[in-house]
Each structure stands twice: as C-alpha cells, then as structure tokens.
Amino acid sequence: MAYWLMKSEPHAFSFDDLKKVRRSSWDGVRNYQARNMMRDEMRKGDLAFFYHSNCKEPGIAGIVKICKEGYPDTIEFGRKGKQVKPNKDIENPTWFMVDVQYQRKLKRAISLQEMKSHAALADMPLVRRGNRLSVLPVTEQEWEFILGLE
DNA sequence: GCCAACGTTGGC
C-alpha cells in the first residue's frame, strides 16, 4: 500500500466538504506528473493526506482513501467550479482522475509551518519552496511521523 | 494582494 498527499483549496473544496459527501472524484487535475500518479500508480485502498492549500493556514486536515483507481476525467467544470481543459479525444484521454473516500479527520490540523520545523520531513517536496505538484507521494516513514504529531 | 517559482505555449 502506498501513501499520498493531495492538495485542495478549502474555499473551493474543503475536507469538511468531502466529509459531507463522503466520496468524490478528484477531478480537474491538469498537470502531467500528477496525472501520471493518478493514472499509473494510485491503487484502491491507498491512503492520502487531504491538504489545504492557498489558504490562511495551509496544512493537512485529514485522511482519505483511494476508492477508485485512475479513469478518464470527463469533466469540464471541476470541484472548484471553474472551467478546466477538457479531454480533446475521449477515446484516448489525456486527463485522469481517481475517486477518494472520507476516512477520518486528524485530531488536529498539522500545519505546513509545523511540518517545516521537523527534520524528519525535510525531504518532502511539500515543504520546499515553489513546489506546485497537487498530488505527491508520501513515504511510510513520513506518513507515520506526521500521524505521530497528531 | 504580491510575487517567486514553475509549467506550458508558441514563434523561430
């Protein structure tokens, strides 16, 4: 089983929003690296941190489970409500998404600031400046360490 | 709201 981190802007789609609907497609990702991970590497049952980005307190809010493996992203309007580039050829799709399922909220949110303060997390691309990937792999050690901070 | 960092686009 693998671990991941998935970013979402809470004003558009927050962890509490996912809690309400329980399950959602992770649509609208238009980045090739993130696409490759969703299409080729994410497996049903993998766990991911739900990360709030571009907000007052960026950080990890909770845990989700991958409940459907990569399939073509047919949407034109994403969770964020804004238009995204559609798949030009649906027979040969460029963009993929997975489905995630609400798992649990962390006992307390783990902020980016806190994660930056721990040497054990220094290798996470997340804590590096300028990182823009919206889907990131997390090692088992990092996963356990973050859960230990709860 | 600012702006650095990065990915993508498109002219050549």
Add this chain to the structure above:
DNA sequence: GCCAACGTTGGC
C-alpha cells in the same frame, strides 16, 4: 529544439 512570454500555483 530553444527559450521568451505568459499563466498558474500557493506561501506569505
């Protein structure tokens, strides 16, 4: 295939 211009991300 290079690279400047442009658009977007996301912390601050």
